[in-house]
Amino acid sequence: xxxxxxxxxxxxxxxxxxxxxxxxxxxxxxxxxxxxxxxxxxxxxxxxxxxxxxxxxxxxxxxxxxxxxxxxxxxxxxxxxxxxxxxxxxxxxxxxxxxxxxxxxxxxxxxxxxxxxxxxxxx
Amino acid sequence: xxxxxxxxxxxxxxxxxxxxxxxxxxxxxxxxxxxxxxxxxxxxxxxxxxxxxxxxxxxxxxxxxxxxxxxxxxxxxxxxxxxxxxxxxxxxxxxxxxxxxxxxxxxxxxxxxxxxxxxxxxxxxxxxxxxxxxxxxxxxxxxxxxxxxxxxxxxxxxxxxxxxxxxxxxxxxxxxxxxxxxxxxxxxxxxxxxxxxxxxxxxxxxxxxxxxxxxxxxxxxxxxxxxxxxxxxxxxxxxxxxxxxxxxxxxxxxxxxxxxxxxxxxxxxxxxxxxxxxxxxxxxxxxxxxxxxxxxxxxxxxxxxxxxxxxxxxxxxxxxxxxxxxxxxxxxxxxxxxxxxxxxxxxxxxxxxxxxxxxxxxxxxxxxxxxxxxxxxxxxxxxxxxxxxxxxxxxxxxxxxxxx
Numbered sequence: 001x002x003x004x005x006x007x008x009x010x011x012x013x014x015x016x017x018x019x020x021x022x023x024x025x026x027x028x029x030x031x032x033x034x035x036x037x038x039x040x041x042x043x044x045x046x047x048x049x050x051x052x053x054x055x056x057x058x059x060x061x062x063x064x065x066x067x068x069x070x071x072x073x074x075x076x077x078x079x080x081x082x083x084x085x086x087x088x089x090x091x092x093x094x095x096x097x098x099x100x101x102x103x104x105x106x107x108x109x110x111x112x113x114x115x116x117x118x119x120x121x122x123x
Numbered sequence: 124x125x126x127x128x129x130x131x132x133x134x135x136x137x138x139x140x141x142x143x144x145x146x147x148x149x150x151x152x153x154x155x156x157x158x159x160x161x162x163x164x165x166x167x168x169x170x171x172x173x174x175x176x177x178x179x180x181x182x183x184x185x186x187x188x189x190x191x192x193x194x195x196x197x198x199x200x201x202x203x204x205x206x207x208x209x210x211x212x213x214x215x216x217x218x219x220x221x222x223x224x225x226x227x228x229x230x231x232x233x234x235x236x237x238x239x240x241x242x243x244x245x246x247x248x249x250x251x252x253x254x255x256x257x258x259x260x261x262x263x264x265x266x267x268x269x270x271x272x273x274x275x276x277x278x279x280x281x282x283x284x285x286x287x288x289x290x291x292x293x294x295x296x297x298x299x300x301x302x303x304x305x306x307x308x309x310x311x312x313x314x315x316x317x318x319x320x321x322x323x324x325x326x327x328x329x330x331x332x333x334x335x336x337x338x339x340x341x342x343x344x345x346x347x348x349x350x351x352x353x354x355x356x357x358x359x360x361x362x363x364x365x366x367x368x369x370x371x372x373x374x375x376x377x378x379x380x381x382x383x384x385x386x387x388x389x390x391x392x393x394x395x396x397x398x399x400x401x402x403x404x405x406x407x408x409x410x411x412x413x414x415x416x417x418x419x420x421x422x423x424x425x426x427x428x429x430x431x432x433x434x435x436x437x438x439x440x441x442x443x444x445x446x447x448x449x450x451x452x453x454x455x456x457x458x459x460x461x462x463x464x465x466x467x468x469x470x471x472x473x474x475x476x477x478x479x480x481x482x483x484x485x486x487x488x489x490x491x492x493x494x495x496x497x498x499x500x501x502x503x504x505x506x507x508x509x510x511x512x513x514x515x516x517x518x519x520x521x522x523x524x525x526x527x
Binding site for chain 1: 182183184186187243244245246247248249
């Protein structure tokens with residue numbers, strides 16, 4: 001089973017939804033309606049399933065907006081700043097996120113996959 | 124004018140069925156679910172095999188936080204809400220009163236606990252919700268959109284009857300016009316069986332499981348654990364009449380007390396239990412002779428049944444009402460026994476039917492009117508009794524006003 005399949009299975013279980021509603025592009029909060037307690041359970045499940053350390057703030061992009069504000073205040077390049085803070089996300093994805101900030105919570109399934117991949121390789 | 128309180132919706136999940144009609148048919152055909160526990164072949168249980176909360180409440184993510192008892196709570200509450208057919212605004216104003224039990228399924232939740240170490244990788248972030256008593260209430264309110272006054276009672280085997288009694292009083296006294304009240308419970312898990320077996324309150328189930336539950340029989344030697352749930356919509360009479368609701372019965376009296384005697388055994392004279400009977404009669408404005416059927420607690424334990432039989436003898440004297448014992452049909456549903464037994468009593472009231480007390484070969488007490496054979500009989504006023512661990516006593520009286 002690849003990472004996407006495993007994450008899909010975990011999400012379907014936690015949110016009590018059908019697997020086929022989930023793709024890498026799916027938004028967790030905007031589309032699947034995940035709430036903070038669901039994310040808590042998700043972090044526990046990812047830690048258990050993939051045997052990786054999970055930092056809730058990092059994986060769920062909790063401080064994304066704070067980082068953007070910090071970069072602006074310190075007159076730094078936002079993309080560069082985010083890449084330092086969220087090293088598991090590719091530049092292309094970060095650009096996408098910056099363009100998407102107005103639309104609400106940007107967290108997508110593919111971000112979880114990136115996080116899991118990086119943590120696994122790091123171990 | 125005195126406000127009156129009626130029952131206008133019933134959601135029931137029992138081993139005898141999910142509707143009043145199914146319950147009646149299964150009583151008549153003696154279709155019970157007694158079998159040997161999968162955890163201990165010396166113990167008989169009355170399970171609801173194949174139960175899935177999804178079948179009643181659909182998909183909802185908070186299901187993961189519900190222990191089996193809480194699942195029966197949620198399923199039966201949602202059934203009662205669906206069958207009530209009331210508007211969203213009324214639901215928002217409704218109260219919610221329930222009786223729940225503890226989650227005794229310790230071994231199921233923590234199968235490999237060693238030296239007190241429970242921190243496993245797969246332990247849910249909010250695992251504690253499976254052990255908090257008000258988790259069921261929270262889920263029911265979220266799913267049904269109920270926002271009124273709420274209480275979760277945890278008074279052992281008296282809990283759900285008390286929840287219904289408390290809801291009745293809130294409506295009668297004008298605090299609210301309608302409330303959902305009931306409970307759900309299950310104590311069939313390995314840890315539950317162990318708990319009650321060690322307490323020496325379970326019957327010896329080494330014989331035929333369907334013969335194990337023997338309330339008021341001389342040979343009784345303990346109760347048989349069951350599971351299930353039931354919820355009711357309680358409504359102020361005029362409120363119900365205005366919307367043309369079906370009325371299943373009127374709650375007219377409630378009484379409760381605590382023995383202050385023993386952690387598990389009932390006070391043997393039944394002094395305080397009798398107090399709760401008298402309180403309910405007084406609130407209902409009825410004399411003992413107005414009660415024509417008693418739904419006994421009748422657990423099949425030596426102590427309860429002898430206390431209860433003496434109590435009935437004292438209160439009613441030579442004019443014993445008919446006595447039924449629902450636990451001889453469905454086992455003992457712990458915190459939810461009162462709610463599920465009320466649903467079965469309402470089925471009996473609707474269809475003018477009295478089920479026999481199963482396995483009652485030699486009554487422990489002479490002179491009492493135990494129902495030995497099924498019969499057609501119009502229930503006028505039925506008095507329900509539940510007495511629980513800790514000396515919890517509760518009594519509810521239902522008047523048959525279906526024909527009014």
